[in-house]
């Protein structure tokens with residue numbers, strides 16, 4: 001659902017062709033006696049070879065359920081109720097457990113926050129890597145052992161051959177996470193999903209593991225989904241970012257763009273909570289309150305109760321995604337190859353498009369699916385522009401504006417970004 005005429009136009013025309021993984025309209029629900037929890041509530045994204053999609057959001061926003069849905073690991077009382085998850089064009093939703101097992105760990109591998117949940121304490125690390133090699137690459141005997149040792153070396157575990165004979169508890173936390181990465185690589189995956197893989201580690205080890213994952217990804221041209229609650233980690237590792245809130249992706253953009261020009265009040269709040277990023281704030285800024293558990297279909301903005309910018313209407317209209325690729329003078333003409341909504345910047349918030357009247361926006365978002373460019377023309381307001389809007393979040397030209405993504409912000413400009421506020 002994008003508030004522009006081309007929202008579901010073809011992406012085939014873009015230079016790097018079909019995505020490895022394409023998630024569309026995914027909904028995953030947990031049904032209990034009392035209620036239905038809409039853990040993942042209609043999300044879209046895709047991942048291409050060699051790129052990292054970062055998914056960021058607070059606890060409870062639906063990040064892990066998203067990952068488990070892709071892996072086919074959602075168990076009763078949870079189930080996928082809508083949408084598709086296409087791997088190289090093949091929809092995984094609705095496949096049998098046997099069929100899914102072939103993808104899981106093979107084409108699509110996952111690394112969890114706590115390596116002990118994935119490593120079996122009663123087998124040696126070597127046994128476990130060799131088993132994966134046998135299962136997914138048909139290696140056995142000394143061939144498997146050699147390959148296991150070389151995998152451990154490739155994740156920078158010294159004295160690899162000896163350490164193959166050790167048990168997981170003999171490894172430190174960082175070493176275990178490295179072993180787990182080696183195990184994932186033993187499956188020779190094309191997509192690697194990392195769910196908070198560094199959260200449990202100290203800062204130095206965390207940096208090393210992030211670097212390792214980046215190296216591994218580049219070497220193998222993996223499509224990576226990296227899940228974290230930490231915007232600092234996102235800045236390190238992501239190419240594109242989806243910001244999740246209460247089951248929805250409320251903003252997405254290339255990473256430089258997101259840091260330079262965050263649009264959603266929630267994204268701005270997350271960025272302000274990065275220590276040292278906002279020198280004027282003496283204390284660490286956090287957003288008051290928690291992510292609500294979504295127990296009803298979305299009929300309003302789920303962030304509204306915590307939103308410093310909420311307007312009349314946020315409590316009764318559910319926002320659609322609006323394309324906000326400003327055609328800024330300072331960024332125009334950079335990267336012409338990748339047009340198309342998927343590379344663009346979209347935000348699901350009733351404050352956008354900024355150059356429309358509030359009435360128009362409420363109306364437009366209410367039935368966002370059917371809005372087209374001609375409707376937009378008639379509804380343009382005259383006096384409503386200010387500093388921020390004059391750059392032109394223009395929903396009518398969102399496709400062409402795809403060229404403005406990506407390179408428009410250097411690391412130096414990042415620090416100013418959150419000082420920019422929406423002037424209502």
Ligand SMILES: Nc1ncnc2c1ncn2[C@@H]1O[C@H](COP(=O)(O)OP(=O)(O)OP(=O)(O)O)[C@@H](O)[C@H]1O
Pocket residue numbers: 030037038039057058059060061062063064065066077078229293294
């Ligand atoms: N097995 C389950 N049964 C019922 N509800 C669940 C289950 N698993 C997840 N949920 C609900 O789904 C929502 C999303 O949870 P999820 O674990 O995806 O959040 P998250 O973004 O990964 O959070 P965290 O950062 O804490 O890992 C939450 O409201 C959670 O309570």
Ligand code: NI
Pocket residue numbers: 063064065195
């Ligand atoms: Ni999680």
